[in-house]
Amino acid sequence: xxxxxxxDTGAEGSSDASPGAAGTRALDLDKLFAARLQAARARPxxxxxxxxxxxxxxxxxxxxGVDRYWRCYVSPDFVDRTPVEELAGVWVHEVSHxxxxxxxxxxxxxxxxxxxxxGERLRMNIAADCEINDDAFxxxxxxxxxxxxxAFLRLPEGQLMESYLLQFQLGAWTTEFAxxxxxxxxxxxEREWELGPDGAHGLSEQERDAVRFxxxxxxxxxxxxxxxxxxxxxEEAFHPxxxxxxLLGAAVRSAASAPGAGEDYSYGRPSRRSAGxxxxxxxxxxxxxxxxxxxxxxxxxxxxxxxxxxxLEVAAISRAVGGRRDLVTVVPCDAAARIAHPLCKAxxxxxxxxxxxxxxxxxxxxxxxxxxxxxxxxxxxGQTPWPGSRPPCRTVVGLFPRHHRRTSWDEDDPDYVxxxxxDWARVVxxx
Amino acid sequence: MPTxxxxxxxxxxxxxxxxxxxxxxxxxDLDPTSQLDxxxxxxxxxxxxxxxxxxxxxxxxxxxxxAADLPVLLWGEPxxxxxxxxxxxxxxxxxxxxxxxxxxHEPSDFSGLPIVGDDPAEQGVPMAPPDxxxxxxxAGRGLLFLDELSTAxxxxxxxLLRLVLERRIGSLQLPPGVRIVAAANPRSSAADGWELSPPxxxxxxxxxxxxxxxxxxxxxxxxxxxxxxxxxAPERLSEAVDFARRAVCALLAARPKLVxxxxxxESRRGxxxxxxxxxxxxxxxxxxxxxxxxxxxxxxxxVRGTVGDGPGLELLAGLDRLDLPDPETLLADPAxxxxxxxxxxxxxxxxxxxxxxxxxxxxxxxxAAWALLVRALETGAPDLVVVPATTLASLRRDDxxxxxxxxxxxxxxxxxxxxxxAAARAKRATGARR
Numbered sequence: 001x002x003x004x005x006x007x008d009t010g011a012e013g014s015s016d017a018s019p020g021a022a023g024t025r026a027l028d029l030d031k032l033f034a035a036r037l038q039a040a041r042a043r044p045x046x047x048x049x050x051x052x053x054x055x056x057x058x059x060x061x062x063x064x065g066v067d068r069y070w071r072c073y074v075s076p077d078f079v080d081r082t083p084v085e086e087l088a089g090v091w092v093h094e095v096s097h098x099x100x101x102x103x104x105x106x107x108x109x110x111x112x113x114x115x116x117x118x119g120e121r122l123r124m125n126i127a128a129d130c131e132i133n134d135d136a137f138x139x140x141x142x143x144x145x146x147x148x149x150x151a152f153l154r155l156p157e158g159q160l161m162e163s164y165l166l167q168f169q170l171g172a173w174t175t176e177f178a179x180x181x182x183x184x185x186x187x188x189x190e191r192e193w194e195l196g197p198d199g200a201h202g203l204s205e206q207e208r209d210a211v212r213f214x215x216x217x218x219x220x221x222x223x224x225x226x227x228x229x230x231x232x233x234x235e236e237a238f239h240p241x242x243x244x245x246x247l248l249g250a251a252v253r254s255a256a257s258a259p260g261a262g263e264d265y266s267y268g269r270p271s272r273r274s275a276g277x278x279x280x281x282x283x284x285x286x287x288x289x290x291x292x293x294x295x296x297x298x299x300x301x302x303x304x305x306x307x308x309x310x311x312l313e314v315a316a317i318s319r320a321v322g323g324r325r326d327l328v329t330v331v332p333c334d335a336a337a338r339i340a341h342p343l344c345k346a347x348x349x350x351x352x353x354x355x356x357x358x359x360x361x362x363x364x365x366x367x368x369x370x371x372x373x374x375x376x377x378x379x380x381x382g383q384t385p386w387p388g389s390r391p392p393c394r395t396v397v398g399l400f401p402r403h404h405r406r407t408s409w410d411e412d413d414p415d416y417v418x419x420x421x422x423d424w425a426r427v428v429x430x431x
Numbered sequence: 432m433p434t435x436x437x438x439x440x441x442x443x444x445x446x447x448x449x450x451x452x453x454x455x456x457x458x459x460d461l462d463p464t465s466q467l468d469x470x471x472x473x474x475x476x477x478x479x480x481x482x483x484x485x486x487x488x489x490x491x492x493x494x495x496x497x498a499a500d501l502p503v504l505l506w507g508e509p510x511x512x513x514x515x516x517x518x519x520x521x522x523x524x525x526x527x528x529x530x531x532x533x534x535x536h537e538p539s540d541f542s543g544l545p546i547v548g549d550d551p552a553e554q555g556v557p558m559a560p561p562d563x564x565x566x567x568x569x570a571g572r573g574l575l576f577l578d579e580l581s582t583a584x585x586x587x588x589x590x591l592l593r594l595v596l597e598r599r600i601g602s603l604q605l606p607p608g609v610r611i612v613a614a615a616n617p618r619s620s621a622a623d624g625w626e627l628s629p630p631x632x633x634x635x636x637x638x639x640x641x642x643x644x645x646x647x648x649x650x651x652x653x654x655x656x657x658x659x660x661x662x663x664a665p666e667r668l669s670e671a672v673d674f675a676r677r678a679v680c681a682l683l684a685a686r687p688k689l690v691x692x693x694x695x696x697e698s699r700r701g702x703x704x705x706x707x708x709x710x711x712x713x714x715x716x717x718x719x720x721x722x723x724x725x726x727x728x729x730x731x732x733x734v735r736g737t738v739g740d741g742p743g744l745e746l747l748a749g750l751d752r753l754d755l756p757d758p759e760t761l762l763a764d765p766a767x768x769x770x771x772x773x774x775x776x777x778x779x780x781x782x783x784x785x786x787x788x789x790x791x792x793x794x795x796x797x798x799a800a801w802a803l804l805v806r807a808l809e810t811g812a813p814d815l816v817v818v819p820a821t822t823l824a825s826l827r828r829d830d831x832x833x834x835x836x837x838x839x840x841x842x843x844x845x846x847x848x849x850x851x852x853a854a855a856r857a858k859r860a861t862g863a864r865r
Contacts, residue, residue: 038857040814050774051777054773088853204726206731207727207773210748214748
């Protein structure tokens with residue numbers, strides 16, 4: 001059938017460049033595209049991304065590799081010696097690198113930790129492969145020969161590239177991966193065979209975003225067929241989870257400094273400028289430190305570590321917004337609210353409890369205290385009944401995530417699902 | 432060799448008779464004035480830098496939004512060159528730049544300072560504007576840069592927002608030739624409780640301002656970038672308005688939910704979100720982008736900064752589709768068809784052609800679609816043609832003859848079969864492994 005695709009032999013002399021290689025065979029495009037068709041049939045939600053890849057024949061790439069401009073470099077010999085069904089798996093593997101933005105994440109990781117050198121990039125490629133390979137194959141796709149997976153590094157499955165990177169070093173058992181090379185699309189390091197940003201048929205940043213967005217939309221629109229890892233990717237592709245410390249801090253700060261609390265202009269005392277404008281009253285800047293009540297869910301379902309870290313965070317934030325230590329009150333609460341403790345009394349607040357949860361009691365206790373709080377911060381895992389009406393002050397909820405809901409937390413009523421936090425509270429996911 | 436250390440200089444300057452001391456110290460050939468001259472020379476040398484042309488998408492986006500007379504909010508860490516960018520922008524638009532540091536002002540500086548006259552009960556208390564506002568209004572044009580919005584107290588922010596939204600300072604109305612840009616620190620690094628409420632966030636074009644490592648290093652080395660800023664082409668104006676209206680209306684007609692969506696999660700608060708007002712801003716930005724012919728990357732920054740990431744990306748995807756050839760045009764002239772190179776777009780076009788034939792099945796259109804598929808096969812990857820060809824074959828009526836062009840598609844059938852066989856093998860292999 002001949003070659004119908006314009007392959008940019010971007011590296012036009014690429015066959016001369018590697019004289020020793022058995023690079024005399026032409027690229028078997030029919031085989032390559034049959035594999036892509038099989039991949040698109042096995043993973044229909046990735047079809048857009050698979051078809052958006054631009055194929056470039058290259059005799060320098062060891063197997064197949066991608067660059068960050070969505071070009072896919074293919075070695076003719078590799079296509080020749082690999083069965084179609086394995087090639088389909090390689091297609092999916094390579095496109096996963098691009099969809100999951102491994103090059104951008106590698107660059108950020110390297111920058112944060114000051115990592116340099118090809119060895120580190122190889123580590124990133126391996127970690128990226130681990131993130132992809134634990135759920136990419138099976139279900140109609142054959143795992144290609146010699147791919148890396150977390151089990152090989154004796155690491156648990158289902159983690160992100162960044163966490164794998166923290167868990168292994170290059171060593172004796174990774175030396176056999178030294179040939180492993182998925183191109184700059186996987187680890188951010190430019191390769192000599194790549195066409196670079198100015199080469200033909202690269203995708204611009206906006207086009208890359210558009211392709212990733214379409215794939216993500218396809219997955220969230222028809223969530224049935226995609227595995228869990230891809231669904232999570234689709235949810236977070238354009239809304240990466242933000243650091244909870246910053247979010248909780250912003251929520252508490254804005255609750256504590258909104259009108260009625262914190263620093264603002266007041267007519268309680270005339271401004272010093274009034275002297276220059278006789279006869280008029282100008283407001284002056286006054287500070288009214290906010291009273292913050294922290295309701296802590298001490299029921300058995302929240303761990304001490306979680307509580308400790310979140311409580312420290314709230315104390316630090318409320319000090320930062322001008323709440324003196326004596327203005328921060330802590331109300332431990334499980335099924336019943338305990339005594340409200342001022343934060344200044346002791347370093348350690350007795351977090352009594354451990355039974356079931358009823359935060360309504362905690363709200364009532366906090367609102368009865370004098371002076372009345374300007375802000376209520378609730379730290380809970382959310383498995384509680386919430387007050388039926390909006391409390392008369394701003395509310396921030398720090399929510400500990402609970403993923404494992406297989407066993408019901410209520411033995412008497414296994415079907416009971418707790419309410420989600422109400423609309424009037426600002427909710428921040430912690431951890 | 433002079434023995435006078437640079438540290439001795441400020442002392443000799445602050446002190447009237449220290450010149451003699453310095454003279455005695457450094458020798459007769461150096462007096463403080465000449466030291467200052469040398470320092471001036473050194474400063475001049477340090478200031479002498481060259482520029483080089485370099486595309487800068489965020490500066491282009493800022494220029495377009497300012498030209499479109501929309502309030503822009505730059506989010507960026509302190510010290511990354513927001514002011515420098517504003518200086519360059521003011522020079523490019525030929526506008527005098529007025530910088531107001533919001534955090535050192537009182538609310539009455541923006542809402543007007545009360546001046547008591549002879550008889551307040553009779554004549555009222557006029558609210559006098561500050562001098563920079565008077566100068567700005569007198570000039571009739573200018574670029575007003577409100578810096579450090581994030582560290583100003585809430586009351587100052589409230590007064591400033593009136594200035595941004597209603598363009599009023601006290602009793603003064605800013606003339607239309609004045610453009611406003613504000614800057615704020617991101618929430619994570621803001622010391623105070625600065626946060627835009629959703630109605631206010633909705634009125635700004637949010638631009639994330641970041642620095643490019645390479646630009647900074649080269650700039651400190653003596654070469655700063657010079658961006659070629661977008662220019663509006665007068666002959667493209669009406670075409671641009673048409674295109675912008677078509678793009679926004681096509682999306683909103685198909686996705687009514689996108690018209691108005693209050694931000695619901697904590698992480699999206701304070702940013703851009705879609706509403707009729709921000710869609711109107713988007714429409715204006717698309718028209719400006721089209722008339723000036725900037726890249727899609729610039730438009731992407733602007734649109735996502737106006738209606739948010741999700742709706743913005745959907746709009747941009749829609750724009751990509753608007754650029755695709757119309758199926759009816761392709762069916763009318765299959766021989767001269769120009770199909771897009773990119774595989775996913777090409778498949779979208781072919782799917783569109785098949786859908787058009789399905790919508791109005793006629794023999795000529797069916798044959799034309801086959802000719803198009805053959806053309807696609809001759810100019811691009813064969814696997815893209817498989818699904819459209821299968822669907823098109825199923826549309827055949829009994830009295831329609833198989834066109835001769837189908838012969839050319841025999842390879843596609845082989846390819847499809849090959850993929851099927853591979854899938855069967857894969858199924859066996861994965862099934863056995865489990």
